[in-house]
Amino acid sequence: MSVDPTGIDQTGIDLTGKVAVVTGAGQGLGLAYAAALARAGAAVVVNDVDEIAAKRAVHAITEEGGRAVAEVAAVGSAETAERLVARAVEAFGRLDVLVTNAGILRDRVLWKMTDEDFDAVIGVHLRGTFTCARAAATYMREQGEGGTLILVGSPAGQRGNFGQTNYAAAKAGIAAMARTWSMELAKARITVNAIVPVAATAMTETIPAFAPYVQAQQRGEPFPDFLRKGEGFGTADDCAALVPFLASDAAREITGQCVGIGGDKLALWSHPQEVAVAYADGGWTPDTIAAAWPTSVGREPQSVGIPAPTIPAPATPASPGE
Numbered sequence: 001m002s003v004d005p006t007g008i009d010q011t012g013i014d015l016t017g018k019v020a021v022v023t024g025a026g027q028g029l030g031l032a033y034a035a036a037l038a039r040a041g042a043a044v045v046v047n048d049v050d051e052i053a054a055k056r057a058v059h060a061i062t063e064e065g066g067r068a069v070a071e072v073a074a075v076g077s078a079e080t081a082e083r084l085v086a087r088a089v090e091a092f093g094r095l096d097v098l099v100t101n102a103g104i105l106r107d108r109v110l111w112k113m114t115d116e117d118f119d120a121v122i123g124v125h126l127r128g129t130f131t132c133a134r135a136a137a138t139y140m141r142e143q144g145e146g147g148t149l150i151l152v153g154s155p156a157g158q159r160g161n162f163g164q165t166n167y168a169a170a171k172a173g174i175a176a177m178a179r180t181w182s183m184e185l186a187k188a189r190i191t192v193n194a195i196v197p198v199a200a201t202a203m204t205e206t207i208p209a210f211a212p213y214v215q216a217q218q219r220g221e222p223f224p225d226f227l228r229k230g231e232g233f234g235t236a237d238d239c240a241a242l243v244p245f246l247a248s249d250a251a252r253e254i255t256g257q258c259v260g261i262g263g264d265k266l267a268l269w270s271h272p273q274e275v276a277v278a279y280a281d282g283g284w285t286p287d288t289i290a291a292a293w294p295t296s297v298g299r300e301p302q303s304v305g306i307p308a309p310t311i312p313a314p315a316t317p318a319s320p321g322e
Helices: 028-039 051-063 078-092 115-143 155-159 165-184 211-218 225-230 236-240 242-247 286-295
Strands: 019-022 043-048 067-072 097-100 147-152 190-197 258-262 265-269
Touching (some): 019 078, 028 051, 028 067, 028 097, 028 236, 078 115, 097 115, 115 190, 155 165, 165 190, 236 242, 242 258
Parallel strands (some): 147 190
Antiparallel strands (some): 258 265
């Protein structure tokens, strides 16, 4: 399905009076989310572990006429989570939206991944999402006016990715937390969704298939259509519109979902579910499973991993005389 963005009525996306916290918002996707929220009228607490990046982000937002303050802290601990909520209330009087974007990478294959590699990524992504969401939800429930939790997932969490045991596990856990919290917080009118962005970032620049296009884009060349549409791959700003939408009244009935965005593509990810079943009277034995597997539940095994981008073949030059 194609949609012309110029035909969408955006007058209802007004976040005036709302206050948001965005973690990991000093640059990249986090800054794009924070800026988009501010443009829609929200006041924003910009969190980042890098003080210079956080201050630059605040300056960029306020230069456009938005309202923002910085809170420099490493996400993960309950203390940081409480500080972020307190900063929002202190600076702007309330809290309505939390975007848990902060993250790090420590990519290694399983047999080379250290305990420290694993714990560091889980601590920021998974524990950081948990502690920040817990602090925000606690305040929002007391505030009594509903709210929005937007958790940042990844295709790696939906499908797995080579060399990313820690990251994929954390992002899969974030998707599961979104589904769980959407049920737990429904009565308090707090929506919880996970977004699955795909964009040109420092991480995707390291992927050989994407690298030439990311570098070309940095020189001012637009991404080709086969990337923007076929792969759903674009800039960080292309992903940003989803955040103010999910924070708005237009999305009040959307909760417990994993929503993908990137380039020209918007998508809804399915939840894990049984895709094939078989039954044996009295239960199964190893032998009966082995016999039934190829023609029943094992007939169409599920694929794994993030599909490699399909790069169009270069045009074949015309032969002389054609």
